[in-house]
Amino acid sequence: MAKYIGKRLVYMLLSLWMIVTATFFFMRIAPGNPFASEKKLPPEIEANLNAHFGLDKPWYAQYWEYLVRIANWDFGPSFKYKSQTVNDLINEGFPVSFLLGMEAIFIAVAVGVLLGIIAALKHNRWPDYTAMIVAVLGISVPSFIMASFLQYFLAIKMGIFPVARWESFMHSVLPAVALASTPMAFIARLTRSSMLEVLANDYIKTAKSKGLSRGVITVKHTIRNALLPVVTYMGPLTAGILTGSFVIERIFGIPGLGAHFVTSINNRDYTVIMGVTVFYSILLLVSILLVDIAYGIIDPRIKLAGGKKGE
Amino acid sequence: MNKRLSIFFSMLLVLSMFLAACSGGGDNADGGEKGGDDGGKSDVPQELRVNINTEPPSLNPGLAEDSTSGTVLRNVLEGLTRINQDGKPEKAMADDIKVSEDGKTYTFTIRDANWSNGDPVIAKDFEYAWKWALDPANNSTYAYQLYYLEGAEAFNTGKGEKDAVGVKAIDEKTLEVKLVNPTPYFEELTAFYTYLPVNSKIAEANPEWATDAGENFTTNGPFHLVEWAHSDKIVLEKSETYWDAETVKLDSIEMIMINDPNTELSMFDNGELDWAGAPTGALPTDAMQALKDEGRLVTQPIAGIYNYKFNTTAEPFNNVNIRKAFAHAINRQELIDNILQGEQLPAMAIVPPSMFEENEKGYFSDNDVEKAKEYLQKGLEELGYKDASELPAVTLSYNTSEAHQKIAQAIQDMWKQNLGVEVTLDNAEWNVFLDNVNQMDYQVARMGWLGDFNDAINFLEMYRDADGGNNNTGWESKEFQDLLAKSATETDPEARQQLLKDAEAVFMEDMPVAPIYFYTNNWVQAENLKDVAVSGLGDVQYKWAHFE
Numbered sequence: 001m002a003k004y005i006g007k008r009l010v011y012m013l014l015s016l017w018m019i020v021t022a023t024f025f026f027m028r029i030a031p032g033n034p035f036a037s038e039k040k041l042p043p044e045i046e047a048n049l050n051a052h053f054g055l056d057k058p059w060y061a062q063y064w065e066y067l068v069r070i071a072n073w074d075f076g077p078s079f080k081y082k083s084q085t086v087n088d089l090i091n092e093g094f095p096v097s098f099l100l101g102m103e104a105i106f107i108a109v110a111v112g113v114l115l116g117i118i119a120a121l122k123h124n125r126w127p128d129y130t131a132m133i134v135a136v137l138g139i140s141v142p143s144f145i146m147a148s149f150l151q152y153f154l155a156i157k158m159g160i161f162p163v164a165r166w167e168s169f170m171h172s173v174l175p176a177v178a179l180a181s182t183p184m185a186f187i188a189r190l191t192r193s194s195m196l197e198v199l200a201n202d203y204i205k206t207a208k209s210k211g212l213s214r215g216v217i218t219v220k221h222t223i224r225n226a227l228l229p230v231v232t233y234m235g236p237l238t239a240g241i242l243t244g245s246f247v248i249e250r251i252f253g254i255p256g257l258g259a260h261f262v263t264s265i266n267n268r269d270y271t272v273i274m275g276v277t278v279f280y281s282i283l284l285l286v287s288i289l290l291v292d293i294a295y296g297i298i299d300p301r302i303k304l305a306g307g308k309k310g311e
Numbered sequence: 312m313n314k315r316l317s318i319f320f321s322m323l324l325v326l327s328m329f330l331a332a333c334s335g336g337g338d339n340a341d342g343g344e345k346g347g348d349d350g351g352k353s354d355v356p357q358e359l360r361v362n363i364n365t366e367p368p369s370l371n372p373g374l375a376e377d378s379t380s381g382t383v384l385r386n387v388l389e390g391l392t393r394i395n396q397d398g399k400p401e402k403a404m405a406d407d408i409k410v411s412e413d414g415k416t417y418t419f420t421i422r423d424a425n426w427s428n429g430d431p432v433i434a435k436d437f438e439y440a441w442k443w444a445l446d447p448a449n450n451s452t453y454a455y456q457l458y459y460l461e462g463a464e465a466f467n468t469g470k471g472e473k474d475a476v477g478v479k480a481i482d483e484k485t486l487e488v489k490l491v492n493p494t495p496y497f498e499e500l501t502a503f504y505t506y507l508p509v510n511s512k513i514a515e516a517n518p519e520w521a522t523d524a525g526e527n528f529t530t531n532g533p534f535h536l537v538e539w540a541h542s543d544k545i546v547l548e549k550s551e552t553y554w555d556a557e558t559v560k561l562d563s564i565e566m567i568m569i570n571d572p573n574t575e576l577s578m579f580d581n582g583e584l585d586w587a588g589a590p591t592g593a594l595p596t597d598a599m600q601a602l603k604d605e606g607r608l609v610t611q612p613i614a615g616i617y618n619y620k621f622n623t624t625a626e627p628f629n630n631v632n633i634r635k636a637f638a639h640a641i642n643r644q645e646l647i648d649n650i651l652q653g654e655q656l657p658a659m660a661i662v663p664p665s666m667f668e669e670n671e672k673g674y675f676s677d678n679d680v681e682k683a684k685e686y687l688q689k690g691l692e693e694l695g696y697k698d699a700s701e702l703p704a705v706t707l708s709y710n711t712s713e714a715h716q717k718i719a720q721a722i723q724d725m726w727k728q729n730l731g732v733e734v735t736l737d738n739a740e741w742n743v744f745l746d747n748v749n750q751m752d753y754q755v756a757r758m759g760w761l762g763d764f765n766d767a768i769n770f771l772e773m774y775r776d777a778d779g780g781n782n783n784t785g786w787e788s789k790e791f792q793d794l795l796a797k798s799a800t801e802t803d804p805e806a807r808q809q810l811l812k813d814a815e816a817v818f819m820e821d822m823p824v825a826p827i828y829f830y831t832n833n834w835v836q837a838e839n840l841k842d843v844a845v846s847g848l849g850d851v852q853y854k855w856a857h858f859e
Binding site for chain 1: 366450578580741746
């Protein structure tokens with residue numbers, strides 16, 4: 001196991017280096033610069049700024065400097081937000097996105113799995129149809145429409161929740177639900193179809209013929225096996241949700257990390273682009289690793305050390 | 312049968328959820344409105360809640376370069392002058408202003424006023440702040456706003472000495488400023504945020520004084536900076552140490568950062584904000600008409616222009632008649648009525664009417680198709696084409712945005728209908744677009760311009776030199792340059808105004824730019840909120856604001 005994890009860590013570093021390199025070069029190939037605006041700067045000032053941020057150096061020097069910075073976990077100052085460094089942006093934005101994300105994941109998994117199980121157990125009966133209608137709605141309604149819909153009815157019309165902002169638990173409910181709706185629906189469908197598949201297996205028949213109660217069969221024999229695809233999906237989902245959603249954070253005015261992924265690119269805020277990309281990549285790589293380890297726990301048939309499914 | 316029935320029931324379930332949500336609305340919405348009407352009594356809480364859209368990139372006046380930072384700074388710091396409610400500069404930190412005969416030396420006497428930590432405001436605070444911004448080591452992108460001072464440009468570009476900059480604290484209370492040229496609008500400039508003072512004692516000891524709220528962020532304006540939660544909100548409170556504290560009625564201002572027009576309006580409708588829309592935020596374009604019909608929308612013209620620039624270095628727009636044909640064949644009023652819907656003014660001139668009143672009419676009439684056709688014919692002959700279809704392919708470029716796209720599509724259609732010219736549209740991401748325009752890699756390109764201070768020179772200066780950073784048209788005229796040069800040394804305000812008008816006439820005769828419309832600010836505000844001052848430049852001040 002330790003050997004396996006060690007090997008995976010080496011691969012992770014390699015992937016990270018590739019991501020950083022690709023981002024660095026794509027970012028620089030894109031036209032424009034962090035100081036471009038409708039009102040153009042006098043050339044001397046622009047030259048001065050380039051020198052200050054080291055943009056006048058040859059690309060390999062900048063690239064090397066950047067790798068060193070990442071290794072030290074110091075992403076440097078933001079070009080646009082002069083009162084904050086990139087580390088500040090991440091340190092302040094991530095906890096907010098993380099909290100909101102955890103709430104959303106909790107809703108998505110709890111409701112999604114429950115809906116999926118109900119749908120599978122009551123296959124082709126009304127609970128199945130209801131659950132699947134909810135799921136189809138969840139998948140097909142984009143999150144920003146869901147968000148406006150929730151805002152309009154639950155906040156403006158019914159006055160139960162505040163429209164937006166990040167102040168208290170009540171403020172977090174609507175964005176969490178909006179954020180959770182798509183993954184929730186996806187999880188419900190995944191759970192349902194894999195439950196159905198598992199239920200058709202011979203060992204379930206064996207369990208039934210042994211006279212086991214329905215509850216025991218469902219919990220011990222079915223759900224555990226049916227959750228594998230859900231766990232696979234959890235990896236990228238966690239990384240994606242925890243780092244914040246641009247759309248949801250924008251609509252609800254949440255000071256999370258999500259906005260920086262998009263605005264930094266529009267601003268050509270090089271240091272922020274690199275900072276959030278590296279941060280996101282690490283989260284993604286780690287969560288994928290955790291998912292692979294979780295496989296082994298849920299399904300003993302998968303031998304991690306053998307590397308068959310581990311990659 | 313059983314299956315169908317269950318589908319029916321599940322549909323019913325979903326539907327009933329919707330209906331429940333809808334019917335619950337009525338009473339609550341009324342309740343909300345009643346809450347807002349409680350005003351009228353004298354004990355109304357004087358707490359303002361506004362949206363400023365985004366995190367202000369910097370609250371150091373020397374580094375600020377955007378309107379969000381400007382909004383906060385204007386309300387916490389005070390310059391030598393302040394733009395009053397009538398849009399005119401009045402004495403603020405300066406108690407007395409003396410101008411020398413040649414208009415090039417200003418002597419300001421600083422009034423008795425204190426910073427929020429008790430330090431007196433001294434002349435050195437201004438000298439320090441201005442020289443700090445000009446110091447090339449500090450990388451201020453807006454330092455050029457101070458180029459009116461003698462020696463400022465040289466120092467900022469590394470060719471001159473700090474001591475040669477024309478600002479000097481003669482003693483604690485006297486500030487002497489030497490200018491390059493007589494600048495009749497200098498008292499406007501001293502109200503601008505790059506000219507705001509900085510508490511020199513604190514800034515010298517803590518270069519990072521402006522990165523957070525706290526004891527280092529001392530203020531001399533109507534409000535204190537109490538809290539700055541980055542990307543979330545800024546809280547200001549009335550300053551008791553402000554010299555004119557009697558005038559200030561608001562106890563606190565909460566500035567939140569929501570960058571979504573729909574949410575902003577929803578929060579306003581829900582009573583969570585007292586103001587939605589310009590100048591600090593934005594309204595959703597789809598809501599404009601409804602707000603107008605309800606009589607809630609407030610519209611105010613601001614000094615800004617939306618225009619299409621022509622690349623005058625390449626065919627066909629190297630020909631003045633072709634340029635004029637395209638400019639005449641646009642129906643601006645129709646664009647405003649159907650697409651923009653914010654009561655903008657059609658622009659047939661380049662300087663906004665707030666500066667030149669007669670520009671409400673402009674130099675030609677809107678949608679003059681007859682004239683356009685004549686110009687086109689003339690232009691085609693001069694270029695040696697028989698027919699409009701022989702013209703080189705014309706591309707209209709704009710940066711990706713729904714509003715720009717709608718306008719471009721409408722104008723594309725107008726050019727086709729009125730001139731018979733096929734135009735291709737080309738949109739690009741903002742930075743890519745700017746790059747193309749700066750490299751003259753375009754034919755017709757959208758650009759906007761907002762005035763920094765209330766003077767026509769703002770809208771003319773950029774076209775002085777073909778290679779000037781903001782010209783982008785390749786156009787240059789000796790006559791235009793001479794008129795601007797004369798205006799720079801003219802001390803009589805009226806004669807100067809006339810020179811600038813003449814310069815504009817020269818510009819419009821050559822039409823390197825097709826003006827489209829002059830910007831307006833649109834917003835909604837709480838009914839009992841009074842005296843929020845929005846200037847002709849779109850700058851907002853809360854010094855006089857109060858709830859009734």
